[in-house]
Amino acid sequence: MTDATLSRADPIHYQDATTLAALIRKKEVSSREVVQAHLDRIAAVNPKINAVVTLMAEDALRAADAADKAVAQGAVLGPLHGVPFSIKDALDTAGVPTQRGSKLFAGRIPTADATAVARFKAAGGIALMKSNLPEFSAWTETDNLVTGRTNNPWNLDRTPGGSSGGESAAIAAGMSPIGIGSDVAISVRGPAAFTGIAALKATQGRVPFTGHYPAVTKRWWHVGAMARSVGDVALGYSILKGPDGIDGYAVHPREADAGADHIPGRLRIGWVAEAAFGPVDPEIAAAVASAAARLADLGHDVEPVDLPFLGNPLGALMTLVFGEIVPTIKALAAGREGDLHAIGAGIVATPDPTFAAYLEAEAQGEALRSAFAGFFERYDVLLTPVNPMTATPHGAQELVVDGKTVPWTHVMAATSPFNLTGLPALSVPYAFSSEHLPIGIQLVGKWLDEATLLRLGAMLDRKGGLDERRPAL
Known part of the structure:
Protein backbone atom coordinates (compact mmCIF):
# COMPACT_ATOMS: atom_id res chain seq x y z
CA MET A 1 0.00 0.00 0.00
CA THR A 2 1.30 3.46 -0.85
CA ASP A 3 -1.70 5.78 -0.58
CA ALA A 4 -2.24 5.66 3.21
CA THR A 5 -5.75 4.31 2.78
CA LEU A 6 -6.84 1.66 5.25
CA SER A 7 -7.38 -1.51 3.23
CA ARG A 8 -10.47 -3.36 4.36
CA ALA A 9 -8.89 -6.54 3.00
CA ASP A 10 -6.16 -6.25 5.63
CA PRO A 11 -6.78 -5.66 9.33
CA ILE A 12 -4.80 -3.00 11.15
CA HIS A 13 -2.20 -5.51 12.29
CA TYR A 14 -1.29 -6.28 8.66
CA GLN A 15 -0.98 -2.68 7.47
CA ASP A 16 2.45 -1.34 6.56
CA ALA A 17 4.23 0.88 9.07
CA THR A 18 4.34 3.72 6.54
CA THR A 19 0.59 3.44 6.02
CA LEU A 20 -0.12 3.37 9.75
CA ALA A 21 2.06 6.45 10.35
CA ALA A 22 0.20 8.36 7.65
CA LEU A 23 -3.21 7.30 8.95
CA ILE A 24 -2.30 8.32 12.50
CA ARG A 25 -1.02 11.65 11.25
CA LYS A 26 -4.32 12.22 9.37
CA LYS A 27 -6.35 11.17 12.45
CA GLU A 28 -8.01 8.36 10.48
CA VAL A 29 -6.92 5.88 13.11
CA SER A 30 -5.49 6.47 16.57
CA SER A 31 -2.18 5.21 17.82
CA ARG A 32 -4.03 3.50 20.69
CA GLU A 33 -6.15 1.59 18.18
CA VAL A 34 -3.02 0.52 16.32
CA VAL A 35 -1.17 -0.59 19.44
CA GLN A 36 -4.22 -2.40 20.81
CA ALA A 37 -4.73 -4.20 17.48
CA HIS A 38 -1.19 -5.54 17.68
CA LEU A 39 -1.61 -6.53 21.32
CA ASP A 40 -4.75 -8.44 20.36
CA ARG A 41 -2.89 -10.16 17.54
CA ILE A 42 -0.06 -11.13 19.88
CA ALA A 43 -2.55 -12.65 22.32
CA ALA A 44 -4.17 -14.61 19.49
CA VAL A 45 -1.14 -16.08 17.72
CA ASN A 46 1.99 -15.81 19.84
CA PRO A 47 1.14 -18.95 21.86
CA LYS A 48 1.62 -20.91 18.62
CA ILE A 49 4.73 -19.05 17.44
CA ASN A 50 6.57 -17.99 20.61
CA ALA A 51 8.24 -14.95 19.07
CA VAL A 52 7.63 -12.56 21.98
CA VAL A 53 9.97 -12.72 24.97
CA THR A 54 9.00 -9.46 26.72
CA LEU A 55 5.77 -7.56 26.08
CA MET A 56 5.62 -3.86 26.97
CA ALA A 57 1.84 -3.56 26.76
CA GLU A 58 1.14 -0.96 29.45
CA ASP A 59 4.04 1.28 28.48
CA ALA A 60 3.07 1.00 24.82
CA LEU A 61 -0.54 2.02 25.49
CA ARG A 62 0.60 5.00 27.58
CA ALA A 63 2.95 6.02 24.78
CA ALA A 64 0.11 5.65 22.27
CA ASP A 65 -2.10 7.99 24.28
CA ALA A 66 0.73 10.53 24.37
CA ALA A 67 1.18 10.13 20.62
CA ASP A 68 -2.52 10.76 20.01
CA LYS A 69 -2.37 13.86 22.20
CA ALA A 70 0.57 15.16 20.16
CA VAL A 71 -1.41 14.68 16.95
CA ALA A 72 -4.39 16.53 18.41
CA GLN A 73 -2.15 19.42 19.46
CA GLY A 74 -0.57 19.76 16.03
CA ALA A 75 2.91 18.88 17.24
CA VAL A 76 5.77 18.11 14.88
CA LEU A 77 5.58 14.36 14.22
CA GLY A 78 8.34 11.91 13.36
CA PRO A 79 8.13 9.42 10.48
CA LEU A 80 7.14 6.55 12.82
CA HIS A 81 4.88 8.62 15.05
CA GLY A 82 2.49 6.40 17.00
CA VAL A 83 3.56 3.19 15.24
CA PRO A 84 4.57 0.18 17.38
CA PHE A 85 7.82 -1.63 16.67
CA SER A 86 9.62 -4.74 17.90
CA ILE A 87 13.21 -5.28 18.97
CA LYS A 88 15.47 -8.33 18.84
CA ASP A 89 16.47 -9.19 22.39
CA ALA A 90 20.17 -8.73 21.62
CA LEU A 91 19.63 -4.94 21.63
CA ASP A 92 19.52 -3.08 24.92
CA THR A 93 16.27 -1.48 26.07
CA ALA A 94 16.36 0.87 29.04
CA GLY A 95 14.39 -0.49 31.99
CA VAL A 96 13.26 -3.55 30.01
CA PRO A 97 14.91 -7.02 30.25
CA THR A 98 17.49 -7.79 27.56
CA GLN A 99 18.37 -11.44 28.11
CA ARG A 100 20.24 -12.27 24.88
CA GLY A 101 18.72 -15.75 24.76
CA SER A 102 20.91 -16.99 27.59
CA LYS A 103 20.47 -18.02 31.22
CA LEU A 104 23.70 -16.14 31.83
CA PHE A 105 21.76 -12.91 31.21
CA ALA A 106 18.32 -13.91 32.54
CA GLY A 107 16.68 -10.93 34.23
CA ARG A 108 19.31 -8.46 33.02
CA ILE A 109 17.86 -4.93 32.73
CA PRO A 110 19.93 -2.30 30.90
CA THR A 111 19.94 1.36 31.91
CA ALA A 112 20.15 2.77 28.36
CA ASP A 113 18.69 2.03 24.95
CA ALA A 114 20.80 0.77 22.08
CA THR A 115 21.35 3.51 19.51
CA ALA A 116 19.00 1.83 17.04
CA VAL A 117 16.21 1.59 19.62
CA ALA A 118 16.70 5.20 20.67
CA ARG A 119 16.48 6.31 17.03
CA PHE A 120 13.21 4.47 16.40
CA LYS A 121 11.78 6.06 19.55
CA ALA A 122 13.03 9.50 18.51
CA ALA A 123 11.22 9.02 15.19
CA GLY A 124 7.98 8.56 17.15
CA GLY A 125 7.94 4.76 17.24
CA ILE A 126 6.48 2.94 20.23
CA ALA A 127 8.46 0.00 21.62
CA LEU A 128 5.98 -2.89 21.84
CA MET A 129 7.93 -6.11 22.39
CA LYS A 130 11.31 -7.83 22.54
CA SER A 131 11.67 -10.79 20.17
CA ASN A 132 13.25 -14.21 20.55
CA LEU A 133 16.71 -15.28 19.39
CA PRO A 134 19.22 -18.11 19.81
CA GLU A 135 21.71 -17.92 22.64
CA PHE A 136 24.14 -15.02 22.03
CA SER A 137 22.58 -14.59 18.55
CA ALA A 138 24.92 -17.36 17.44
CA TRP A 139 22.79 -19.86 15.50
CA THR A 140 20.62 -20.12 12.40
CA GLU A 141 17.64 -21.41 14.41
CA THR A 142 15.84 -19.42 17.10
CA ASP A 143 15.89 -21.52 20.27
CA ASN A 144 17.30 -21.09 23.78
CA LEU A 145 16.90 -22.25 27.37
CA VAL A 146 15.31 -19.02 28.63
CA THR A 147 12.40 -18.42 26.27
CA GLY A 148 12.30 -21.57 24.13
CA ARG A 149 11.86 -22.18 20.43
CA THR A 150 10.19 -19.92 17.86
CA ASN A 151 8.10 -21.44 15.06
CA ASN A 152 7.65 -20.27 11.49
CA PRO A 153 4.12 -18.85 11.05
CA TRP A 154 3.85 -20.39 7.56
CA ASN A 155 4.50 -23.89 8.93
CA LEU A 156 4.91 -24.41 12.67
CA ASP A 157 7.10 -27.46 12.04
CA ARG A 158 9.69 -25.25 10.32
CA THR A 159 12.12 -22.73 11.74
CA PRO A 160 11.86 -19.00 11.03
CA GLY A 161 15.66 -19.01 10.93
CA GLY A 162 18.11 -17.16 13.09
CA SER A 163 19.38 -15.29 14.68
CA SER A 164 16.62 -12.69 14.14
CA GLY A 165 14.02 -15.46 13.84
CA GLY A 166 11.74 -14.14 16.55
CA GLU A 167 11.72 -10.77 14.83
CA SER A 168 10.93 -12.23 11.40
CA ALA A 169 8.20 -14.51 12.76
CA ALA A 170 6.54 -11.70 14.71
CA ILE A 171 6.45 -9.39 11.69
CA ALA A 172 5.27 -12.09 9.28
CA ALA A 173 2.45 -13.05 11.64
CA GLY A 174 1.20 -9.48 12.08
CA MET A 175 2.39 -9.04 15.66
CA SER A 176 4.57 -6.07 14.69
CA PRO A 177 4.65 -3.89 11.55
CA ILE A 178 8.38 -3.12 11.69
CA GLY A 179 11.33 -4.09 13.85
CA ILE A 180 15.05 -4.05 14.49
CA GLY A 181 17.19 -7.16 13.99
CA SER A 182 20.88 -7.89 13.48
CA ASP A 183 23.02 -9.93 11.10
CA VAL A 184 26.48 -11.52 11.44
CA ALA A 185 26.31 -14.06 8.58
CA ILE A 186 22.63 -14.37 7.64
CA SER A 187 20.66 -13.16 10.60
CA VAL A 188 18.23 -10.58 9.21
CA ARG A 189 18.23 -11.68 5.56
CA GLY A 190 17.83 -15.44 6.08
CA PRO A 191 14.96 -15.23 8.58
CA ALA A 192 13.28 -12.65 6.34
CA ALA A 193 13.41 -15.04 3.38
CA PHE A 194 12.17 -17.97 5.49
CA THR A 195 9.12 -15.99 6.61
CA GLY A 196 8.30 -13.86 3.55
CA ILE A 197 9.34 -10.42 4.78
CA ALA A 198 12.09 -7.92 3.84
CA ALA A 199 15.33 -6.98 5.61
CA LEU A 200 18.43 -4.91 4.92
CA LYS A 201 22.00 -5.56 6.02
CA ALA A 202 23.48 -2.19 5.17
CA THR A 203 27.14 -1.40 4.49
CA GLN A 204 29.23 -2.21 7.54
CA GLY A 205 29.20 0.88 9.76
CA ARG A 206 26.13 2.50 8.21
CA VAL A 207 24.02 1.71 11.29
CA PRO A 208 25.65 2.01 14.73
CA PHE A 209 26.08 -1.24 16.63
CA THR A 210 26.07 0.49 20.01
CA GLY A 211 24.07 -1.41 22.62
CA HIS A 212 24.11 -4.78 20.85
CA TYR A 213 25.65 -7.96 22.24
CA PRO A 214 28.24 -9.29 21.55
CA ALA A 215 30.14 -6.11 20.75
CA VAL A 216 33.43 -7.92 20.23
CA THR A 217 32.41 -9.07 16.74
CA LYS A 218 31.06 -5.77 15.43
CA ARG A 219 33.41 -5.79 12.43
CA TRP A 220 30.97 -8.22 10.80
CA TRP A 221 27.74 -7.72 12.70
CA HIS A 222 25.12 -5.32 11.37
CA VAL A 223 21.95 -3.88 12.93
CA GLY A 224 19.11 -3.55 10.41
CA ALA A 225 15.43 -2.91 9.83
CA MET A 226 12.96 -5.73 9.13
CA ALA A 227 9.39 -5.32 7.82
CA ARG A 228 6.83 -6.89 5.51
CA SER A 229 7.65 -4.53 2.63
CA VAL A 230 10.82 -3.08 1.12
CA GLY A 231 9.25 0.37 1.46
CA ASP A 232 9.02 -0.04 5.22
CA VAL A 233 12.60 -1.33 5.38
CA ALA A 234 13.68 1.80 3.50
CA LEU A 235 11.89 3.91 6.11
CA GLY A 236 13.57 2.00 8.92
CA TYR A 237 16.99 2.34 7.31
CA SER A 238 16.51 6.11 6.86
CA ILE A 239 15.96 6.38 10.62
CA LEU A 240 18.76 4.06 11.71
CA LYS A 241 21.68 5.19 9.54
CA GLY A 242 24.40 7.65 10.47
CA PRO A 243 27.15 8.02 13.10
CA ASP A 244 26.36 8.09 16.80
CA GLY A 245 29.75 9.25 18.06
CA ILE A 246 30.28 5.96 19.92
CA ASP A 247 30.64 3.17 17.36
CA GLY A 248 34.05 3.67 15.76
CA TYR A 249 32.94 1.84 12.59
CA ALA A 250 29.83 4.00 12.13
CA VAL A 251 31.58 6.95 10.53
CA HIS A 252 29.80 7.32 7.17
CA PRO A 253 27.77 10.53 6.84
CA ARG A 254 24.01 9.99 6.69
CA GLU A 255 23.87 11.48 3.20
CA ALA A 256 26.68 9.35 1.70
CA ASP A 257 25.42 7.65 -1.49
CA ALA A 258 27.71 5.68 -3.77
CA GLY A 259 24.96 5.31 -6.37
CA ALA A 260 24.25 8.99 -6.91
CA ASP A 261 25.86 8.88 -10.37
CA HIS A 262 23.75 5.98 -11.68
CA ILE A 263 21.85 6.57 -14.90
CA PRO A 264 18.22 6.45 -13.73
CA GLY A 265 16.41 3.35 -14.94
CA ARG A 266 19.43 1.58 -16.44
CA LEU A 267 21.68 -0.48 -14.19
CA ARG A 268 24.26 -3.17 -14.87
CA ILE A 269 23.05 -6.26 -13.02
CA GLY A 270 24.75 -9.63 -12.75
CA TRP A 271 22.87 -12.62 -11.41
CA VAL A 272 23.89 -16.08 -10.20
CA ALA A 273 22.38 -18.93 -8.17
CA GLU A 274 23.64 -22.51 -8.02
CA ALA A 275 26.79 -21.78 -10.07
CA ALA A 276 28.20 -19.80 -7.13
CA PHE A 277 26.27 -21.05 -4.11
CA GLY A 278 25.18 -24.56 -5.10
CA PRO A 279 23.45 -26.69 -4.39
CA VAL A 280 20.39 -24.43 -4.51
CA ASP A 281 16.78 -25.59 -4.48
CA PRO A 282 15.59 -25.47 -8.12
CA GLU A 283 12.54 -23.41 -7.16
CA ILE A 284 14.79 -20.80 -5.55
CA ALA A 285 17.14 -20.79 -8.55
CA ALA A 286 14.08 -20.31 -10.76
CA ALA A 287 12.95 -17.37 -8.61
CA VAL A 288 16.34 -15.70 -9.04
CA ALA A 289 16.15 -16.23 -12.81
CA SER A 290 12.60 -14.85 -12.81
CA ALA A 291 13.73 -11.74 -10.95
CA ALA A 292 16.59 -11.27 -13.42
CA ALA A 293 14.16 -11.46 -16.35
CA ARG A 294 11.84 -8.97 -14.65
CA LEU A 295 14.72 -6.52 -14.18
CA ALA A 296 15.67 -6.92 -17.84
CA ASP A 297 12.07 -6.17 -18.80
CA LEU A 298 12.33 -2.99 -16.74
CA GLY A 299 15.16 -1.81 -19.00
CA HIS A 300 18.26 -2.82 -17.06
CA ASP A 301 21.32 -4.53 -18.53
CA VAL A 302 21.12 -7.99 -16.96
CA GLU A 303 23.38 -10.99 -17.52
CA PRO A 304 24.40 -14.21 -15.75
CA VAL A 305 27.75 -14.12 -13.99
CA ASP A 306 29.96 -16.47 -12.03
CA LEU A 307 32.02 -15.63 -8.97
CA PRO A 308 35.20 -17.69 -9.39
CA PHE A 309 36.94 -15.67 -6.68
CA LEU A 310 34.41 -16.57 -3.98
CA GLY A 311 36.47 -19.25 -2.22
CA ASN A 312 35.22 -20.26 1.23
CA PRO A 313 33.87 -17.05 2.76
CA ASP A 339 23.42 -23.11 32.09
CA LEU A 340 24.37 -23.01 28.40
CA HIS A 341 22.14 -24.08 25.51
CA ALA A 342 23.71 -26.50 23.04
CA ILE A 343 24.88 -23.61 20.88
CA GLY A 344 26.58 -21.90 23.83
CA ALA A 345 28.13 -25.19 24.89
CA GLY A 346 29.40 -25.65 21.36
CA ILE A 347 31.02 -22.22 21.43
CA VAL A 348 32.75 -22.94 24.73
CA ALA A 349 33.99 -26.28 23.38
CA THR A 350 35.43 -24.68 20.26
CA PRO A 351 39.22 -24.40 20.37
CA ASP A 352 40.75 -21.02 19.71
CA PRO A 353 42.00 -20.79 16.11
CA THR A 354 45.71 -20.79 15.63
CA PHE A 355 47.33 -17.47 14.85
CA ALA A 356 48.14 -18.77 11.37
CA ALA A 357 44.50 -19.78 10.76
CA TYR A 358 43.26 -16.40 11.95
CA LEU A 359 45.68 -14.55 9.68
CA GLU A 360 44.68 -16.75 6.75
CA ALA A 361 41.03 -15.94 7.35
CA GLU A 362 41.86 -12.22 7.47
CA ALA A 363 43.72 -12.60 4.18
CA GLN A 364 40.75 -14.38 2.59
CA GLY A 365 38.47 -11.56 3.69
CA GLU A 366 40.77 -8.90 2.26
CA ALA A 367 41.12 -10.81 -1.03
CA LEU A 368 37.35 -11.13 -1.31
CA ARG A 369 36.87 -7.42 -0.67
CA SER A 370 39.33 -6.66 -3.45
CA ALA A 371 37.61 -9.09 -5.81
CA PHE A 372 34.22 -7.51 -5.19
CA ALA A 373 35.72 -4.05 -5.65
CA GLY A 374 36.63 -5.18 -9.16
CA PHE A 375 33.23 -6.83 -9.69
CA PHE A 376 31.43 -3.61 -8.82
CA GLU A 377 33.49 -1.67 -11.30
CA ARG A 378 31.71 -3.73 -13.96
CA TYR A 379 28.31 -4.13 -12.32
CA ASP A 380 26.05 -1.99 -10.16
CA VAL A 381 24.11 -4.83 -8.52
CA LEU A 382 24.48 -8.56 -7.90
CA LEU A 383 21.29 -10.67 -7.73
CA THR A 384 21.48 -13.98 -5.82
CA PRO A 385 19.44 -16.31 -3.62
CA VAL A 386 19.14 -15.48 0.07
CA ASN A 387 18.96 -19.03 1.42
CA PRO A 388 19.71 -22.04 -0.80
CA MET A 389 16.54 -23.69 0.52
CA THR A 390 13.15 -22.76 1.97
CA ALA A 391 12.44 -22.87 5.70
CA THR A 392 13.97 -26.01 7.18
CA PRO A 393 12.59 -28.41 9.81
CA HIS A 394 13.43 -27.59 13.40
CA GLY A 395 16.78 -28.92 14.52
CA ALA A 396 17.87 -30.25 11.13
CA GLN A 397 21.60 -30.96 11.12
CA GLU A 398 21.73 -32.23 7.54
CA LEU A 399 19.64 -31.08 4.60
CA VAL A 400 18.98 -32.41 1.13
CA VAL A 401 19.10 -29.63 -1.45
CA ASP A 402 18.57 -30.46 -5.12
CA GLY A 403 19.35 -34.10 -4.37
CA LYS A 404 22.59 -33.38 -2.50
CA THR A 405 23.15 -33.75 1.25
CA VAL A 406 24.61 -30.64 2.87
CA PRO A 407 25.28 -29.57 6.49
CA TRP A 408 22.99 -27.06 8.20
CA THR A 409 25.65 -24.38 7.74
CA HIS A 410 24.93 -24.38 4.00
CA VAL A 411 22.00 -22.08 4.76
CA MET A 412 24.61 -19.28 5.06
CA ALA A 413 26.34 -19.94 1.72
CA ALA A 414 24.86 -16.95 -0.14
CA THR A 415 24.74 -14.45 2.71
CA SER A 416 28.05 -14.82 4.59
CA PRO A 417 30.25 -13.33 1.81
CA PHE A 418 28.62 -9.95 2.36
CA ASN A 419 29.30 -9.86 6.09
CA LEU A 420 32.92 -10.78 5.46
CA THR A 421 33.20 -7.92 2.95
CA GLY A 422 30.80 -5.44 4.57
CA LEU A 423 28.79 -5.02 1.35
CA PRO A 424 25.12 -4.00 1.61
CA ALA A 425 22.57 -6.75 0.90
CA LEU A 426 18.78 -6.65 0.79
CA SER A 427 16.45 -9.64 1.28
CA VAL A 428 13.32 -9.18 -0.85
CA PRO A 429 10.14 -11.29 -0.45
CA TYR A 430 9.47 -12.64 -3.93
CA ALA A 431 7.82 -16.02 -4.54
CA PHE A 432 6.18 -19.09 -3.01
CA SER A 433 7.50 -22.63 -3.23
CA SER A 434 5.36 -25.62 -4.16
CA GLU A 435 5.13 -26.27 -0.39
CA HIS A 436 3.65 -22.80 0.11
CA LEU A 437 6.78 -21.55 1.84
CA PRO A 438 8.19 -18.10 1.06
CA ILE A 439 11.15 -17.60 -1.25
CA GLY A 440 13.30 -14.49 -1.00
CA ILE A 441 15.87 -13.06 -3.39
CA GLN A 442 18.97 -11.06 -2.45
CA LEU A 443 20.23 -7.84 -3.99
CA VAL A 444 23.85 -6.88 -3.24
CA GLY A 445 25.37 -3.52 -4.10
CA LYS A 446 28.58 -1.60 -3.87
CA TRP A 447 29.56 -0.14 -0.52
CA LEU A 448 27.31 2.79 0.55
CA ASP A 449 24.80 2.14 -2.26
CA GLU A 450 21.80 1.05 -0.22
CA ALA A 451 19.60 3.48 -2.17
CA THR A 452 19.93 1.49 -5.39
CA LEU A 453 19.14 -1.79 -3.66
CA LEU A 454 16.04 -0.35 -2.01
CA ARG A 455 14.84 1.15 -5.29
CA LEU A 456 15.25 -2.15 -7.16
CA GLY A 457 13.87 -4.13 -4.26
CA ALA A 458 10.66 -2.11 -4.30
CA MET A 459 10.24 -3.05 -7.97
CA LEU A 460 10.60 -6.76 -7.17
CA ASP A 461 8.76 -6.91 -3.85
CA ARG A 462 6.34 -9.91 -4.03
CA LYS A 463 6.33 -9.80 -7.83
CA GLY A 464 7.26 -13.47 -8.32
CA GLY A 465 4.08 -14.97 -6.91
CA LEU A 466 4.41 -14.29 -3.18
CA ASP A 467 0.97 -12.73 -3.05
CA GLU A 468 -0.65 -11.02 -0.11
CA ARG A 469 -1.79 -14.27 1.53
CA ARG A 470 -1.14 -14.32 5.25
CA PRO A 471 -0.10 -17.29 7.36
CA ALA A 472 -3.08 -19.43 8.34
CA LEU A 473 -2.90 -19.14 12.12
Missing part, protein backbone atom coordinates in the same frame (compact mmCIF):
# COMPACT_ATOMS: atom_id res chain seq x y z
CA LEU A 314 31.81 -18.85 5.39
CA GLY A 315 34.84 -20.71 6.68
CA ALA A 316 36.85 -17.51 6.88
CA LEU A 317 34.03 -15.60 8.55
CA MET A 318 33.46 -18.31 11.14
CA THR A 319 37.18 -18.43 11.95
CA LEU A 320 37.20 -14.69 12.54
CA VAL A 321 33.90 -14.46 14.42
CA PHE A 322 34.54 -17.49 16.60
CA GLY A 323 38.14 -16.43 17.10
CA GLU A 324 36.82 -13.30 18.80
CA ILE A 325 33.65 -14.54 20.45
CA VAL A 326 34.94 -17.84 21.89
CA PRO A 327 37.31 -16.30 24.47
CA THR A 328 34.59 -13.85 25.53
CA ILE A 329 31.95 -16.56 26.03
CA LYS A 330 34.41 -18.89 27.76
CA ALA A 331 35.22 -16.19 30.31
CA LEU A 332 31.54 -15.30 30.73
CA ALA A 333 30.43 -18.91 31.22
CA ALA A 334 33.24 -20.01 33.54
CA GLY A 335 31.63 -22.00 36.34
CA ARG A 336 28.18 -21.84 34.72
CA GLU A 337 28.70 -24.11 31.74
CA GLY A 338 25.62 -26.13 32.79
